[in-house]
Amino acid sequence: MEALLNLNIHPVDILLMLAATEGDKPKIEELLRAGASYTVKDADGRTALDRANSEEICDLILGYSTQKA
Secondary structure: OHHHHHHOOOOHHHHHHHHHHHHHHHHHHHHHHHOOOOOOOOOOOOOOHHHHHOOHHHHHHHHHHHHOO
């Protein structure tokens, strides 16, 4: 997490990446409602979608973005 903070990535975006990696649906929904961006990239160029542990998590994130639009 410290490496991500050193890249000046907003903490809410970091938490979204971690929640996507863990597949934590309630936390992902909460973070997206709080304004987290799933397009922010980590040091390896991966987004929350890239780090998602399943297609279900990707669908959850993308579904939220289309509902918001």
